[in-house]
Amino acid sequence: MKKEKPNILVVNDDGIDAPGIRALIGVMKTLGKVVVVAPDGPQSGMGHAITIAKPLRLDKVNIYPDVEMYKTSGTPADCVKLAVNQVFKGRKPDLCVSGINHGLNHSINVIYSGTMSAAVEGAIESIPSIGYSYDDFTYDADFSQCLPWVKKTAELVLEHGLPIGTLLNVNFPKVTTIKGIKICRQANAKYAEEFDERQDPHNRNYYWLTGKFQANDNGEDTDVWALDHHFASVVPVQFDLTAHHAITILNSWKFN
Amino acid sequence: MKKEKPNILVVNDDGIDAPGIRALIGVMKTLGKVVVVAPDGPQSGMGHAITIAKPLRLDKVNIYPDVEMYKTSGTPADCVKLAVNQVFKGRKPDLCVSGINHGLNHSINVIYSGTMSAAVEGAIESIPSIGYSYDDFTYDADFSQCLPWVKKTAELVLEHGLPIGTLLNVNFPKVTTIKGIKICRQANAKYAEEFDERQDPHNRNYYWLTGKFQANDNGEDTDVWALDHHFASVVPVQFDLTAHHAITILNSWKFN
Numbered sequence: 001m002k003k004e005k006p007n008i009l010v011v012n013d014d015g016i017d018a019p020g021i022r023a024l025i026g027v028m029k030t031l032g033k034v035v036v037v038a039p040d041g042p043q044s045g046m047g048h049a050i051t052i053a054k055p056l057r058l059d060k061v062n063i064y065p066d067v068e069m070y071k072t073s074g075t076p077a078d079c080v081k082l083a084v085n086q087v088f089k090g091r092k093p094d095l096c097v098s099g100i101n102h103g104l105n106h107s108i109n110v111i112y113s114g115t116m117s118a119a120v121e122g123a124i125e126s127i128p129s130i131g132y133s134y135d136d137f138t139y140d141a142d143f144s145q146c147l148p149w150v151k152k153t154a155e156l157v158l159e160h161g162l163p164i165g166t167l168l169n170v171n172f173p174k175v176t177t178i179k180g181i182k183i184c185r186q187a188n189a190k191y192a193e194e195f196d197e198r199q200d201p202h203n204r205n206y207y208w209l210t211g212k213f214q215a216n217d218n219g220e221d222t223d224v225w226a227l228d229h230h231f232a233s234v235v236p237v238q239f240d241l242t243a244h245h246a247i248t249i250l251n252s253w254k255f256n
Numbered sequence: 257m258k259k260e261k262p263n264i265l266v267v268n269d270d271g272i273d274a275p276g277i278r279a280l281i282g283v284m285k286t287l288g289k290v291v292v293v294a295p296d297g298p299q300s301g302m303g304h305a306i307t308i309a310k311p312l313r314l315d316k317v318n319i320y321p322d323v324e325m326y327k328t329s330g331t332p333a334d335c336v337k338l339a340v341n342q343v344f345k346g347r348k349p350d351l352c353v354s355g356i357n358h359g360l361n362h363s364i365n366v367i368y369s370g371t372m373s374a375a376v377e378g379a380i381e382s383i384p385s386i387g388y389s390y391d392d393f394t395y396d397a398d399f400s401q402c403l404p405w406v407k408k409t410a411e412l413v414l415e416h417g418l419p420i421g422t423l424l425n426v427n428f429p430k431v432t433t434i435k436g437i438k439i440c441r442q443a444n445a446k447y448a449e450e451f452d453e454r455q456d457p458h459n460r461n462y463y464w465l466t467g468k469f470q471a472n473d474n475g476e477d478t479d480v481w482a483l484d485h486h487f488a489s490v491v492p493v494q495f496d497l498t499a500h501h502a503i504t505i506l507n508s509w510k511f512n
Contacts, residue, residue, distance in 0.1 A: 047304030246492035
């Protein structure tokens with residue numbers, strides 16, 4: 001670990017007043033100098049949205065003592081861009097942590113998750129980055145059991161760095177005892193969406209997105225398996241989306 | 257190719273009235289039965305955002321003759337979910353095409369792009385899916401030169417299908433003659449963001465996201481190289497974000 005105190009950027013998608021980010025800030029204060037840049041309201045399901053068609057606000061706030069904090073009108077990915085450019089002004093934080101999300105972001109959820117997109121944006125900026133999520137959607141979620149594992153994973157990343165172009169997706173089960181950490185791959189899963197169709201008072205239809213999670217993957221090396229068996233899952237994630245294995249196949253097609 | 261006319265879902269992120277989707281609909285009508293589900297306004301930069309905190313509208317519209325069309329208040333990814341569930345009602349379209357985007361979505365842009373996220377959502381739904389983008393941001397972009405290549409790529413995907421878990425990201429250069437198609441990997445690139453800081457009439461700061469594209473990759477197998485050399489680029493994309501190569505490294509760390 002560096003001799004100087006590491007600079008740690010804390011972001012999230014549930015908003016600056018969420019208990020999950022308070023828990024994360026608490027752990028990070030024991031590891032380094034913390035700067036928080038978080039959305040001014042909930043941004044769940046924002047995926048990797050960025051704000052290009054309207055201007056952004058970035059305002060200093062004073063919520064927790066001894067912590068430099070800013071709230072923004074932007075998305076989770078915007079938070080990281082604003083932090084790097086307007087707060088750190090070109091210096092790189094030594095670590096970017098996102099969360100702790102109220103609700104899991106395992107398997108396919110990584111692609112819809114604002115929490116993970118903020119961590120992905122950190123990785124794109126070449127900052128060692130970790131997203132944390134806990135299996136409790138409620139505002140009153142009790143994160144205390146996650147905290148030793150948050151500290152452990154952050155310490156290890158500060159010590160080792162991460163392979164180029166990768167970040168970590170860490171999920172915690174809601175169980176009496178977390179058994180430990182499993183390094184996993186993302187389970188193959190999807191949502192069987194259903195839309196709840198309703199009528200407004202003017203007789204026009206509207207729809208609420210709902211859906212059942214469907215894991216089609218019995219591998220014991222997946223994040224879904226680890227969480228089901230009371231382990232915290234750690235999945236290394238990459239932002240190069242090229243399906244390299246498909247290139248050879250496509251090269252045999254008659255495109256030209 | 258199937259003997260029955262294939263069912264083709266057309267989506268985009270620039271909105272249902274964009275010239276790019278009109279061009280795409282024109283080509284798809286020559287290949288099959290077209291259904292359009294598109295946002296009611298621009299959704300660029302929405303990444304893989306989905307709408308979970310508010311209800312969605314889905315309304316039938318009548319813009320082009322002989323084409324079943326719906327506009328929604330949702331994101332590009334929402335369009336695909338709504339199409340599959342509320343319009344196709346569980347039948348799978350044979351092809352999902354997204355675009356043609358006004359502006360390129362090569363290299364790192366795939367992660368920010370609503371156009372590509374709609375195509376990714378199609379692939380998650382096990383529909384062979386393609387995103388199309390053209391190097392002209394303007395409303396008056398002339399897509400005519402892209403159209404033979406749009407047709408060719410769609411025909412090939414209808415004929416061969418795509419490897420499981422993959423989709424295609426197709427980008428067209430703005431040049432006098434497109435030389436042909438190159439199968440590529442996504443170039444390693446990022447944006448050097450800058451925020452344009454301004455003051456509102458009440459003396460509060462606000463920020464516009466701007467930034468310069470920086471390709472740090474001279475590979476002749478990249479989409480950036482292909483486009484620079486007047487080829488249309490075809491990158492196979494995957495939605496499993498696991499960095500499989502990093503698992504062995506992480507397994508050597510002392511997590512437990």
